[in-house]
Amino acid sequence: QVQLQESGPGLVRPSETLSLTCTVSGDSITSGHYYWGWIRQSPEKGLEWLGDVHHSGTTYHNPSLKSRVTMSVDTSKNQFSLNLGSVTAADTSVYYCARHYGSDFDFWGQGILVTVSS
Amino acid sequence: DIQLTQSPSALSASVGDRVTITCRASQSIREWLAWYQQKPGKAPKLLIHRASVLESGVPSRFSGSGSGTEFSLTISSLQPDDFATYYCQHYNNFLFTFGPGTKVDIK
Numbered sequence: 001q002v003q004l005q006e007s008g009p010g011l012v013r014p015s016e017t018l019s020l021t022c023t024v025s026g027d028s029i030t031s032g033h034y035y036w037g038w039i040r041q042s043p044e045k046g047l048e049w050l051g052d053v054h055h056s057g058t059t060y061h062n063p064s065l066k067s068r069v070t071m072s073v074d075t076s077k078n079q080f081s082l083n084l085g086s087v088t089a090a091d092t093s094v095y096y097c098a099r100h101y102g103s104d105f106d107f108w109g110q111g112i113l114v115t116v117s118s
Numbered sequence: 119d120i121q122l123t124q125s126p127s128a129l130s131a132s133v134g135d136r137v138t139i140t141c142r143a144s145q146s147i148r149e150w151l152a153w154y155q156q157k158p159g160k161a162p163k164l165l166i167h168r169a170s171v172l173e174s175g176v177p178s179r180f181s182g183s184g185s186g187t188e189f190s191l192t193i194s195s196l197q198p199d200d201f202a203t204y205y206c207q208h209y210n211n212f213l214f215t216f217g218p219g220t221k222v223d224i225k
Contacts (some may be wrong), residue, residue, distance in 0.1 A: 049214035060212035108161035
């Protein structure tokens with residue numbers, strides 16, 4: 001069974017960079033035709049896809065976030081990561097990592113609450 | 119960009135009821151729609167993909183239908199474990215869009 005686990009700070013100061021890591025177990029991040037994604041959820045915006053990364057390093061991100069999102073993969077650790085720059089209070093959300101297979105996300109992490117506050 | 123709307127936004131139902139949730143797309147998305155169930159404090163769980171294909175392990179009381187711009191998720195006989203929020207989701211060319219959700223609670 002594939003499992004994903006988010007990790008990172010729960011509090012980030014405004015204007016700084018939010019950095020999260022997702023550790024994958026039960027499957028290799030390099031196997032199959034999977035992409036690995038980040039989704040966040042807040043009462044104001046609902047569920048919002050942030051971006052996907054492939055083990056090759058190819059990334060796709062939500063255009064609404066412009067250039068604030070960067071993603072990377074560490075195949076040696078079976079992890080992938082998210083950086084979201086210049087955060088504001090509006091970026092306060094629960095952040096999920098998930099496996100993208102086909103046209104949907106079939107396995108999700110449990111989520112991590114990140115609060116942006118000084 | 120394609121927008122998804124869901125109706126109703128919330129409903130109250132009893133165990134054993136038949137429940138139908140609708141998701142509408144702002145333009146045709148063929149059958150590229152998925153449905154998720156989310157319980158408080160938990161991640162969404164994929165129920166159905168490609169509009170009508172049930173994920174492995176999902177009870178057969180769940181079903182999905184539709185194509186183009188109108189889709190539905192039906193629970194044929196609501197069970198206590200089904201009280202949750204349901205979301206539709208569309209994918210096209212590396213852009214994912216989620217609907218606003220429908221909360222199903224106990225009458």
